[in-house]
Amino acid sequence: MSMTxxxxxxxxxxxxxxxxxxxxxxxxxxxxxxxxxxxxxHNHGMIHGAKLSSEVSFYYGFAMTWKYLLQKNTxxxxxxxxxxxxxxxDLIQKFPHEPQHENLQEDVERIRxxxxxxxxxxxxxxxxxxxxxxxGSQDF
Amino acid sequence: MVAIxxxxxxxxxxxxxxxxxxxxxxxxxxxxxxxxxxxxxxxxKRAKDGFRDGINxxxxxxxxAGFNQGYRAGALRMKAVGQLKGTASALQIWCQxxxxxxxxxxxxxxxxxxxxxxxxxxxxxxKRAQERPIPSVGDVxxxxxxxxxxxxxxxxxxxxxxxxxxxxxxxxxxxxSTLLHSHPAGQSxxxxxxxxxxxxxxxxxxxxxxxxxxxxxxxxxRLCVRTFMKI
Numbered sequence: 304m305s306m307t308x309x310x311x312x313x314x315x316x317x318x319x320x321x322x323x324x325x326x327x328x329x330x331x332x333x334x335x336x337x338x339x340x341x342x343x344x345h346n347h348g349m350i351h352g353a354k355l356s357s358e359v360s361f362y363y364g365f366a367m368t369w370k371y372l373l374q375k376n377t378x379x380x381x382x383x384x385x386x387x388x389x390x391x392x393d394l395i396q397k398f399p400h401e402p403q404h405e406n407l408q409e410d411v412e413r414i415r416x417x418x419x420x421x422x423x424x425x426x427x428x429x430x431x432x433x434x435x436x437x438x439g440s441q442d443f
Numbered sequence: 444m445v446a447i448x449x450x451x452x453x454x455x456x457x458x459x460x461x462x463x464x465x466x467x468x469x470x471x472x473x474x475x476x477x478x479x480x481x482x483x484x485x486x487x488k489r490a491k492d493g494f495r496d497g498i499n500x501x502x503x504x505x506x507x508a509g510f511n512q513g514y515r516a517g518a519l520r521m522k523a524v525g526q527l528k529g530t531a532s533a534l535q536i537w538c539q540x541x542x543x544x545x546x547x548x549x550x551x552x553x554x555x556x557x558x559x560x561x562x563x564x565x566x567x568x569x570k571r572a573q574e575r576p577i578p579s580v581g582d583v584x585x586x587x588x589x590x591x592x593x594x595x596x597x598x599x600x601x602x603x604x605x606x607x608x609x610x611x612x613x614x615x616x617x618x619x620s621t622l623l624h625s626h627p628a629g630q631s632x633x634x635x636x637x638x639x640x641x642x643x644x645x646x647x648x649x650x651x652x653x654x655x656x657x658x659x660x661x662x663x664x665r666l667c668v669r670t671f672m673k674i
Contacts, residue, residue, distance in 0.1 A: 329496055335497070
């Protein structure tokens with residue numbers, strides 16, 4: 304190796320040292336940041352997913368229970384109620400618990416509206432609906 | 444650039460020292476050590492700056508993925524208790540329509556209250572996890588266990604007290620079949636489901652309701668087993 308090459312190498316390593324330390328730091332930081340981001344995101348997402356699922360699952364349990372309670376009766380009014388709770392149950396079964404679901408807001412609103420309709424068909428007191436909406440609903 | 448200048452000065456002082464005399468160390472020792480300290484300090488600063496930028500970039504890149512993962516887990520976690528709450532609410536309304544003063548109506552009301560409390564405990568555990576500072580790598584599994592997601596074989600789904608936060612209620616288990624018994628707070632979901640089933644049986648309600656409750660139970664078991672396997 305010639306003297307010039309050695310000098311070039313030395314000069315390169317001096318120039319590179321600056322970047323090398325920075326890049327090594329960055330790499331370590333990125334790894335740690337990824338881990339922290341996953342945990343922070345997970346904890347945050349969990350609360351949101353839980354909130355919405357709690358509300359929607361409540362509607363589902365409510366609808367299914369009324370479905371079985373109403374099945375004994377076949378007269379006109381009961382049939383209309385039965386139909387409504389079945390539609391509510393179907394809407395929820397089709398509802399995907401995916402945070403990036405395209406029509407999330409619309410689908411949730413449709414389910415809530417159907418639930419309110421079911422409550423009114425069943426003559427469920429309004430304060431019950433309020434309690435449910437107050438405890439279970441969420442803003443996006 | 445400061446680092447480069449610093450290194451150049453360092454190298455130049457070496458070259459000068461080698462070229463001049465033999466007792467260089469006596470004359471330049473302090474100078475060289477100072478230069479070397481400065482170099483070290485500057486390189487550490489570079490590494491720190493890189494680390495800080497890396498943390499931000501890493502977080503930005505992973506937050507959404509973490510959110511999605513947590514969202515699905517949270518949704519699954521609440522499914523069974525939410526459905527049971529809806530079921531108990533419907534039964535409460537039904538009982539009040541039939542016979543508001545009946546013991547059955549009172550029992551359904553206290554069941555509903557316990558289910559609501561159970562749900563609140565899960566939510567509180569999730570909020571605690573969110574407020575806690577980010578743990579070091581080794582603490583992560585412990586964190587999940589506190590959420591009631593992690594199950595050890597002893598506390599796992601082979602037994603009735605399915606999730607960790609519910610272990611304080613196993614003593615009340617034997618009283619589950621008593622319709623009028625006022626249950627203390629803290630039952631496991633399994634116990635609450637069985638309590639609900641016993642009410643359905645005692646009220647002579649349609650068979651389909653029992654299947655509905657068994658379905659909730661089955662799905663909940665499956666979730667417990669799956670989360671246990673993951674950890």
